[in-house]
Amino acid sequence: AHYTIVDKDTCIACGACGAAAPDLFDYDDEGLAEAIVDKNFGTSPIPERMKDDLLDAYEGCPSDSIKVSASPFHGTVEK
Ligand code: F3S
Numbered sequence: 001a002h003y004t005i006v007d008k009d010t011c012i013a014c015g016a017c018g019a020a021a022p023d024l025f026d027y028d029d030e031g032l033a034e035a036i037v038d039k040n041f042g043t044s045p046i047p048e049r050m051k052d053d054l055l056d057a058y059e060g061c062p063s064d065s066i067k068v069s070a071s072p073f074h075g076t077v078e079k
Contacts, residue, residue, distance in 0.1 A: 004054055004068050005042030006033045007077040011065040020060050021053035033065070042073025 004024065006017070013031035017024075024046065025033045034040035046054050058066045067077055 001045035002051060002054060002068055002070065003042050003044070003072045004035050004037075004046060004058070004066060005073040005075075005077055006035060006040055007065045007067060008032045008034070008040075009077075010063045011061075012063050014062055016060045016062065017057040017066055021050065021057040024050055024054055025057060025066075041075040042067070042069075042077075043075065044072075 006025070011032045013027070013033070017033050018026060024036055026036050027033055035042065037046060038044035054068060058068045067073065
C-alpha cells in the first residue's frame with residue numbers, strides 16, 4: 001500500500017497536485033494542499049485505483065512537498 005501526506009511547511013500552493021489527483025488532494029483556507037483521504041495525517045492507505053494519480057502528483061510537485069511511503073506517516077512529516 002501507499003500512504004501520502006503533504007508537507008505544508010514547504011507547499012507553495014501551486015495547485016498542481018489537485019489538478020493531477022483531484023480525488024486525493026484538496027486545499028485548506030490558505031491554499032495549501034492536504035491529502036483528502038485522512039485529513040493529511042498520512043495514515044490511510046491510498047486505494048490502488050488512485051495510485052497512478054498519486055505518483056503523478058508526487059512527481060509533479062515543484063517543491064517536493066508531497067510525501068509518499070509504503071508505511072503510514074502518523075500525522076507528521078519527518079524532517
Ligand atoms: Fe503544494 Fe506541491 Fe501541491 S506545492 S499545492 S503540494 S503540487
